[in-house]
Amino acid sequence: MTQTTRRLMTLKSDPGVTLIDAVPAADLAEGEVVLALDRFSLTTNNITYAAYGDAIGYWKVFPTGRDDHGLMPVWGFADVVGSRAEGVAVGARVFGYFPMAETLTVQAEKVSSGGFADAAPWRKAVPDIYNRYVLCAADANYAAELENAEAIFRPLFITSYTAVDFLRDHDFFGAKQVVVSSASSKTAYGSAHCLVEDEVRLIGLTGARNRAFVEGLGAYDAVYGYDEVEMLKTGVPTLYLDLAGDPGLRRRVHAHFGADLKYDCLVGSTQSDDFTGDDPDLVGPRPVFFFAATCLDSHRQRGTLRAFYDRFFADQRAFFERVVDPASPWIRIVEHQGLEAAAKVVRDLADGRADAAEGAVVRLRA
Numbered sequence: 001m002t003q004t005t006r007r008l009m010t011l012k013s014d015p016g017v018t019l020i021d022a023v024p025a026a027d028l029a030e031g032e033v034v035l036a037l038d039r040f041s042l043t044t045n046n047i048t049y050a051a052y053g054d055a056i057g058y059w060k061v062f063p064t065g066r067d068d069h070g071l072m073p074v075w076g077f078a079d080v081v082g083s084r085a086e087g088v089a090v091g092a093r094v095f096g097y098f099p100m101a102e103t104l105t106v107q108a109e110k111v112s113s114g115g116f117a118d119a120a121p122w123r124k125a126v127p128d129i130y131n132r133y134v135l136c137a138a139d140a141n142y143a144a145e146l147e148n149a150e151a152i153f154r155p156l157f158i159t160s161y162t163a164v165d166f167l168r169d170h171d172f173f174g175a176k177q178v179v180v181s182s183a184s185s186k187t188a189y190g191s192a193h194c195l196v197e198d199e200v201r202l203i204g205l206t207g208a209r210n211r212a213f214v215e216g217l218g219a220y221d222a223v224y225g226y227d228e229v230e231m232l233k234t235g236v237p238t239l240y241l242d243l244a245g246d247p248g249l250r251r252r253v254h255a256h257f258g259a260d261l262k263y264d265c266l267v268g269s270t271q272s273d274d275f276t277g278d279d280p281d282l283v284g285p286r287p288v289f290f291f292a293a294t295c296l297d298s299h300r301q302r303g304t305l306r307a308f309y310d311r312f313f314a315d316q317r318a319f320f321e322r323v324v325d326p327a328s329p330w331i332r333i334v335e336h337q338g339l340e341a342a343a344k345v346v347r348d349l350a351d352g353r354a355d356a357a358e359g360a361v362v363r364l365r366a
């Protein structure tokens with residue numbers, strides 16, 4: 001009997017619309033590895049991968065053979081269930097970037113004691129960091145009990161952390177307060193967590209629905225609603241850390257702070273599908289898109305990547321432990337079973353209905 005693998009595809013023109021199908025699994029060629037996806041996270045970041053699927057190339061990473069549907073990438077843990085690659089053993093557990101599919105066959109290259117990369121030519125569409133699979137057994141920072149937190153926060157916290165590094169390296173562009181939009185997003189409060197000891201006042205901006213959640217985090221010095229932008233204190237050099245990417249909100253923030261706005265760091269676009277920030281009517285500095293992968297590439301070029309990772313992993317572990325601290329967790333992690341359940345989570349995220357107080361993890365293996 002031919003083996004098949006089920007997968008959840010996304011309609012490229014509407015990331016909330018999904019379709020499950022099954023494709024035959026090919027025989028394993030020399031150098032290939034089959035990864036069975038066990039656990040992955042779903043957050044707005046994944047919806048952004050789909051929204052920018054063409055612009056940034058995410059649709060190319062896991063080809064479907066169809067023009068209308070793509071495989072929306074997710075981050076998670078998988079088990080090696082087949083291997084014809086030297087140095088990659090069946091039974092090993094890995095962390096990495098996957099399509100929402102029961103299995104993924106990769107062409108292992110750059111095999112080392114720490115992991116391997118997928119050499120498939122279509123994966124060159126995205127930076128190196130997206131194509132590496134880390135062997136959990138060789139990862140000194142791996143903890144089985146933190147897998148859910150890691151699946152959710154690892155791809156986001158690297159952005160939270162590198163964005164803060166970047167701003168710190170530039171002395172916050174002279175700013176004394178940082179206004180953070182979509183303050184309820186995990187990437188936003190990851191940054192807030194990193195900024196706790198910096199001498200900047202942190203202001204979270206959020207929607208009415210998520211305000212109580214954001215206030216409850218205690219990660220910001222003050223929390224305001226989107227309808228209260230014009231009440232924010234002026235006369236202070238200010239930096240905008242923009243996770244919402246909402247052009248209307250950006251215009252109001254820029255107009256309100258005027259010459260006091262020193263820098264606009266565009267990190268996310270939870271409420272827009274435009275990441276350029278181009279707007280001829282905008283007052284003040286042009287938004288500058290921040291991309292974590294570029295920061296890591298720069299560390300690699302300067303030979304500082306290892307030193308960066310040493311401090312990053314220690315700080316990340318502390319952050320994971322904080323967000324799931326049983327005494328006062330920042331979020332509840334909810335496990336969903338199967339691709340059908342994943343389709344519902346995707347729909348809610350795309351519609352902006354997901355509960356900020358929950359972190360969604362999908363399990364595929366029994």
Ligand SMILES: NC(=O)c1ccc[n+]([C@@H]2O[C@H](COP(=O)([O-])OP(=O)(O)OC[C@H]3O[C@@H](n4cnc5c(N)ncnc54)[C@H](OP(=O)(O)O)[C@@H]3O)[C@@H](O)[C@H]2O)c1
Binds near residue numbers: 181182292
């Ligand atoms: N540049 C990079 O390298 C990089 C890397 C990682 C993530 N990101 C970006 O960071 C952003 C946050 O991702 P995340 O995974 O951390 O988000 P998340 O935890 O899922 O939080 C999403 C938040 O965004 C707002 N939101 C989401 N969908 C919305 C909708 N349809 N309408 C209105 N508001 C909506 C809500 O916050 P509020 O009510 O508070 O607005 C919501 O709580 C994404 O755009 C992601 O792509 C960028």
